[in-house]
Amino acid sequence: MKFIPNITFLRYFFSAGQSKSISRASKENFVSQSAISQAISKLEKTLGKQLITHEKNRFQLTADGLLLLDKCKQIFTVFSEIEDAFNETDSVFKGKLSFACTHSFALSLLPAYLSKLSQTWEKIEPILRFGHTGTIVELVKKGDVDFGIVLDNEDFSLFHSREIYRGEYHLYTAKKFTANAKNKFILSEERKEVSLLKQHFQNNGVEIHAYMEVSSWEVIASLVEQGMGIGFLPDYIAGKRALIPYEYSIPKIPYRILAISPKNRKLSRNAQMFIDLIGQI
DNA sequence: GCTCGGCCATGTCTGAGCAG
DNA sequence: CTGCTCAGACATGGCCGAGC
Numbered sequence: 001m002k003f004i005p006n007i008t009f010l011r012y013f014f015s016a017g018q019s020k021s022i023s024r025a026s027k028e029n030f031v032s033q034s035a036i037s038q039a040i041s042k043l044e045k046t047l048g049k050q051l052i053t054h055e056k057n058r059f060q061l062t063a064d065g066l067l068l069l070d071k072c073k074q075i076f077t078v079f080s081e082i083e084d085a086f087n088e089t090d091s092v093f094k095g096k097l098s099f100a101c102t103h104s105f106a107l108s109l110l111p112a113y114l115s116k117l118s119q120t121w122e123k124i125e126p127i128l129r130f131g132h133t134g135t136i137v138e139l140v141k142k143g144d145v146d147f148g149i150v151l152d153n154e155d156f157s158l159f160h161s162r163e164i165y166r167g168e169y170h171l172y173t174a175k176k177f178t179a180n181a182k183n184k185f186i187l188s189e190e191r192k193e194v195s196l197l198k199q200h201f202q203n204n205g206v207e208i209h210a211y212m213e214v215s216s217w218e219v220i221a222s223l224v225e226q227g228m229g230i231g232f233l234p235d236y237i238a239g240k241r242a243l244i245p246y247e248y249s250i251p252k253i254p255y256r257i258l259a260i261s262p263k264n265r266k267l268s269r270n271a272q273m274f275i276d277l278i279g280q281i
Numbered sequence: 282g283c284t285c286g287g288c289c290a291t292g293t294c295t296g297a298g299c300a301g
Numbered sequence: 302c303t304g305c306t307c308a309g310a311c312a313t314g315g316c317c318g319a320g321c
Contacts, residue, residue: 021292022292022293022294023291023292023293033292033293033294034295034306035304035306037293037294037295038294038295039304041294059293
């Protein structure tokens with residue numbers, strides 16, 4: 001074989017390419033920026049290809065750099081599979097576990113799951129990414145995370161999915177309901193569950209309008225706690241907050257929280273373990 | 282309100298030198 | 302010899318005050 005790669009250099013390049021910064025790569029790998037820069041230069045020399053544009057104060061991959069980044073992703077996936085295989089024979093779980101979820105999930109349900117994880121397998125190193133559903137889907141597609149945690153309000157048939165939690169949407173008010181909150185509905189953007197709610201009111205001859213449209217359930221819950229209105233939320237958000245169900249009964253509007261991963265990629269052993277663990281709680 | 286220039290923080294590259 | 306740190310140079314962008 002003509003090209004014998006230095007695996008440390010590839011690791012540095014991969015790290016810089018993923019984080020789009022030599023500085024961040026240096027912090028991730030506990031070496032200086034210079035070491036990362038030199039490693040990339042040596043890779044370029046070995047390959048005879050320019051991998052980054054070498055502009056001052058700007059990290060940018062060339063077409064060859066992007067190609068190598070993709071190949072590195074495959075290489076390091078194989079490495080983690082090898083690590084998985086050895087850990088499996090040792091009957092232990094350790095190393096990285098990366099996943100993406102929404103802020104609302106991270107603030108509501110995730111702490112209990114992570115607590116259980118750290119108690120059970122203390123050598124697991126979770127890497128968390130946050131964002132809206134679209135961001136999570138992109139991270140999962142690109143292989144930047146092992147799996148994503150999403151609400152089932154979109155079509156995820158292109159992914160392998162597993163239900164990890166289920167609940168219902170409800171209307172909530174503050175424990176101390178104020179007259180100020182009456183008929184002031186605080187809703188998220190027009191999605192399936194919001195349409196169903198509006199449809200129900202319409203069927204009963206009541207037309208409701210969002211007093212306020214807020215694209216974050218956490219923010220809706222906080223506003224409702226302040227007595228600013230009636231919020232429509234999944235029950236896991238209301239959980240530990242000073243909220244009570246609104247007196248007006250609505251039909252069941254269920255939801256499911258799913259762990260999604262690409263169909264063409266085997267879920268890492270750590271990810272499989274964590275999803276199983278969530279299912280047990 | 283807008284522009285300009287100075288200052289500072291941040292990020293990258295290069296070369297010298299050191300340790301294993 | 303290889304891979305690292307350190308120091309210095311340089312580019313860029315944000316902030317802020319002065320001047321118009």
